[in-house]
Amino acid sequence: MDTSLKDEFDPNETEASKAVGEEFPVDQPRALSSDPDYVKLNEHFQKGEKDLAMMVLNALEKRYPDHPELQKIKEELQLKSSVKELAKKIEKGEKRTHRREFLNLAIFAVIGTIIAIAAFYFASRFLLSGALEEQVDQNTGQLTSLQSQAEQLLARGRPQPAAEIIETMREINPNWEALPELTERAETLLGLEEDYNQALTLADQGENAEALAIFQSIEAAQPGLWDVHNQIAAMEEKVQINTFLEQGSAAFQSGDWAGVISAYESALALDPSVNDPRMRKQLIQAYLNEMSSVVENENTLLDALESAEDYYCRAVALIPQGGEFSAQRTRLDELNTAIKEKKYIRMARDIFADPYQTVGMVGSAVNYLRQAASLNPRNTSLQGDLQNAQAYRDGFQSFVAMNWEPAIESFNQILSSNSGFLQGHAAVLLYESYFGLGKQVAASGLYEDAVQALEAAENLAYDDRDNLLKLFQVQTLIGDIFWQSGEPAAAFSAYQDAFENINIMDRLEAFPEIERDYVEAIRFAENELYEDAHENIQAVFDNIDALYTFSEVTVSDGASLVFIANNNNSTINAINQVNNLPGDVVVTFGGTLQVPRIEN
Incomplete structure (x- = not known):
């Protein structure tokens, strides 16, 4: 019997394992080792009681059909x-040969002493030579068959039965030419088998590196042997x-919570069933700290907020039933609520910061703030932000519709x-x-209202x-508007303020013709020649x-111009004009816009 591979036959199975084997005779690979008859089979086999072993084996095969062991x-x-x-056949063949020789000699003895002696001499030599040749032929066939069996066993990684066959071959013919190589192969494989069993024992003891x-040494010596490749993969894992x-524990000692999470989660990714109490405790704490x-x-x-939400889910999954981690669970719930609140606020702020925001996007941002406020109703600052966001949404809707007065009301409410x-x-x-309101009411001839809006x-x-x-x-x-309302002095006062606020004379040094028109316009205005002044000032505006x-800005359909203009130090009116x-x-x-600005 091949008892060298670890766990093939274990006579030390417990009574509990026997019970399991009876209940699950086929489906569970280790049920056979728990069967009492299997223990008897091993005993008969080891004592050389082959008939008894075969009887027990036949009974077991009925219970465990096609079982590999x-x-x-x-x-x-x-x-x-x-x-x-084979040995018995050889012995019987020898006996038959001797009997034939004896009969032949007796017949020749009857014929005559002289003839018998001569015949006996020549016949014995002839018969002895034939018997030897027949014996050699028989032995050669037997040895060839045994050699093939030994080679098959060695190729399958079963050195013990192969060694027994090799020994039988040596008894038949110790000079058989294949014996040295077969013996060397069997001895090498027996040594590797011993190393294999030692490695299994070390693995059972947790000495995985050893x-x-x-x-790895077995694989290097004979690649593909047994399940060594799979064992290497398991040990490497x-x-x-x-x-x-070890990395997770070291990171925990140094307060590197992200490192703790990374190391321990990497271990769990390789084997989710890892059940290390220290790892669980430290990983939960690292999640809490992050x-x-x-x-x-x-x-x-x-x-980062979404990652923190994932930490909550992973931490909860690690907490076992019972009260051991009750305090941590309570703290996790508190932090998760706070994280959701911050997440909703962040999502709202990201929308409000988007220069391409639309009415629908602003509505979503308000809903996010509403969810955040519902999580923390005692946060008065957040409640105030929600009210302002709602006013902003209403104002933005009015602004996009160019309904200026309700828009102004909403935005003034926010600023106050x-x-x-x-x-x-x-x-x-x-x-x-x-x-926009100023332009709108001026077009209706309400100049005083227009100036009031524009002054704001x-x-x-x-x-x-x-x-x-x-x-x-x-x-x-x-x-x-002052010019249109018949107030030329006020008009040119406004024009002059506009140009002085941008340091017009410094900017016109490179444009002498525009500079000439501007200087003429101011001179005419000072002399109250307003028509001439207006003609020159319009030439400057042209x-x-x-x-x-100018900057080129790519915009998409539905984008609001207000933040595109503001982000480029421009105005909606200037973008539309250009x-x-x-x-x-x-x-x-959608397309590319030219966005003008006056360099500061």
């Missing part, structure tokens, strides 16, 4: 039986898992509550709303000194593009 034992019994039968080294566990860090960071990005809300977006929209826009423009175009355009529009710096657009505040086509 029983097939191996049966094969070895048959091999040993075949060896003995076991791995032995398995266990060694890597142990490395990750989540706390995210909550405390005011500028946490959305990706929180002037810095959404990084001043309300002030940007309020300026454009006042400017002018005050907002003074607060944004980075965007010179805002103040320039609102003051020139005020001048135009060439005002020369003072602009690109010959109809005067809407929303782009109705």
